[in-house]
Amino acid sequence: METVEIKKWIRDIPDFPEKGVIFRDITPLLKNPEVFKYSLNKIVELIKDWDFDCIVSPESRGFIFATPLAYIMDKEFVPIRKPGKLPYKTYSISYELEYGQTSLEMHADAIEKGEKVIVVDDVLATGGTTKAIKELIERAGGETVGVVCLAELTYLNPRENLKDLEIASLIRY
Numbered sequence: 001m002e003t004v005e006i007k008k009w010i011r012d013i014p015d016f017p018e019k020g021v022i023f024r025d026i027t028p029l030l031k032n033p034e035v036f037k038y039s040l041n042k043i044v045e046l047i048k049d050w051d052f053d054c055i056v057s058p059e060s061r062g063f064i065f066a067t068p069l070a071y072i073m074d075k076e077f078v079p080i081r082k083p084g085k086l087p088y089k090t091y092s093i094s095y096e097l098e099y100g101q102t103s104l105e106m107h108a109d110a111i112e113k114g115e116k117v118i119v120v121d122d123v124l125a126t127g128g129t130t131k132a133i134k135e136l137i138e139r140a141g142g143e144t145v146g147v148v149c150l151a152e153l154t155y156l157n158p159r160e161n162l163k164d165l166e167i168a169s170l171i172r173y
């Protein structure tokens with residue numbers, strides 16, 4: 001397939017979900033199978049040399065990219081969920097988003113000690129979600145190698161929050 005200008009398939013919605021935020025809406029990209037597949041293959045290329053066993057990702061938009069990547073790359077998948085959704089013992093963490101505050105949970109036995117893990121998400125904004133997930137991975141005894149995303153919002157300085165991680169993004173704003 002020819003090079004795709006991925007930004008053309010992401011719709012900017014000003015003032016959503018609150019004033020001052022430009023929401024990067026990935027639903028047009030997801031509606032086009034060729035562009036979605038192209039994006040996934042490009043993300044695989046970005047991280048093909050990373051040494052890891054397991055992909056960890058937050059619901060809900062993170063799952064859209066993380067599960068096909070786990071399938072394509074033959075890696076484990078661990079879901080990070082909003083509170084009260086996981087049925088077994090969990091580790092839990094609260095943190096700030098670009099628009100508000102939230103919490104996430106991970107099963108306490110999801111990651112083995114010393115396991116090498118990466119975080120996959122659609123958008124890297126403040127980096128708060130990835131930082132929180134890194135903390136959950138560390139509580140379980142795992143090692144976070146890096147984070148890969150479709151879109152990085154550089155104007156929110158996510159790398160400031162994630163200084164000791166490999167960071168890869170397919171497109172940047």
Ligand SMILES: O=P(O)(O)OC[C@H]1O[C@H](OP(=O)(O)OP(=O)(O)O)[C@H](O)[C@@H]1O
Pocket residue numbers: 058059060061062096097098102121122123124125126127128129130158
């Ligand atoms: O870098 P950050 O500032 O932490 O922001 C990025 C996170 O925000 C969005 O998720 P959101 O919490 O809106 O949930 P959703 O995927 O269910 O829409 C996005 O999917 C990332 O997970």
Ligand SMILES: Nc1ncnc2[nH]cnc12
Pocket residue numbers: 021022023024025097098099123125126153
């Ligand atoms: N501006 C934004 N657009 C889409 N997803 C986001 N997650 C956090 N900030 C976001």
